[in-house]
Amino acid sequence: MDLQLTGKLALVTGSTKGIGHAIAATLAREGARVIVNGRTQASVAFAQDGILAKVPAAKLETFAGDLASAADAERLVQAFPAVDILVNNLGIFEPKPFEDIPDADWQRFFDVNVLSGVRLSRAYLPGMKQRNQGRIVFISSESAIQIPTEMIHYGMTKTAQLAVSRGLAETCAGTGVTVNAVLPGPTRSAGVDEFVAQLSGGQPFEAFEREFFTSVRPSSLLKRFATTDEVASMVAYVCSPLASATNGAALRVDGGVLRSCV
Numbered sequence: 001m002d003l004q005l006t007g008k009l010a011l012v013t014g015s016t017k018g019i020g021h022a023i024a025a026t027l028a029r030e031g032a033r034v035i036v037n038g039r040t041q042a043s044v045a046f047a048q049d050g051i052l053a054k055v056p057a058a059k060l061e062t063f064a065g066d067l068a069s070a071a072d073a074e075r076l077v078q079a080f081p082a083v084d085i086l087v088n089n090l091g092i093f094e095p096k097p098f099e100d101i102p103d104a105d106w107q108r109f110f111d112v113n114v115l116s117g118v119r120l121s122r123a124y125l126p127g128m129k130q131r132n133q134g135r136i137v138f139i140s141s142e143s144a145i146q147i148p149t150e151m152i153h154y155g156m157t158k159t160a161q162l163a164v165s166r167g168l169a170e171t172c173a174g175t176g177v178t179v180n181a182v183l184p185g186p187t188r189s190a191g192v193d194e195f196v197a198q199l200s201g202g203q204p205f206e207a208f209e210r211e212f213f214t215s216v217r218p219s220s221l222l223k224r225f226a227t228t229d230e231v232a233s234m235v236a237y238v239c240s241p242l243a244s245a246t247n248g249a250a251l252r253v254d255g256g257v258l259r260s261c262v
Contacts, residue, residue, distance in 0.1 A: 221256025
């Protein structure tokens with residue numbers, strides 16, 4: 001299927017690894033010109049090489065900077081004043097008991113996971129509306145609905161992303177601009193490998209995976225961690241002109257973890 005993304009300029013925040021990296025590669029494969037973003041020039045260059053190894057014809061731009069910072073976000077907008085697609089993927093997570101989460105961590109999680117996307121959407125949405133075309137996607141999580149007790153601060157930010165994405169979509173009524181959220185479930189990425197290492201007590205990944213989907217996420221229908229490419233496929237479709245009737249939605253790629261139908 002041709003997703004009609006050839007020539008579109010897409011910004012994927014936090015795209016040096018994990019789901020963001022897979023999204024950037026998938027959009028590049030579909031013909032989009034992709035801005036690869038990470039905090040350091042070294043990480044961005046490494047990610048760029050990785051995408052080119054998979055997609056030799058990829059058209060890539062790069063931006064090194066911490067997009068949780070207002071100053072770095074402003075530098076980005078000056079370098080790229082308009083984009084056709086904005087994927088707000090930048091995010092952090094860590095397991096920590098609620099009683100041990102200080103105020104500074106709550107603020108940091110909000111700044112990175114929520115405010116970074118708010119700030120960039122505020123910068124790019126007016127131009128999209130003026131051109132009457134554009135896509136904004138927030139990478140939320142099933143944790144937005146099923147708050148994980150082991151990282152409540154993370155779940156809070158993912159729920160906030162749903163509120164922001166739906167609210168922005170309401171402002172785009174009657175235009176060619178859509179704003180949606182995608183909710184991955186447990187997904188095997190570099191960050192998740194680190195998460196598993198913290199919780200597994202040294203078990204092999206396969207043993208931890210079996211136990212995780214038996215005791216922690218027993219409602220999963222997939223019964224395994226999804227791949228980053230599986231999530232990226234959904235995101236690429238939502239970014240496409242073919243998804244023009246999908247707006248204000250919270251789209252699940254959660255492997256059936258969430259039992260509710262709405």
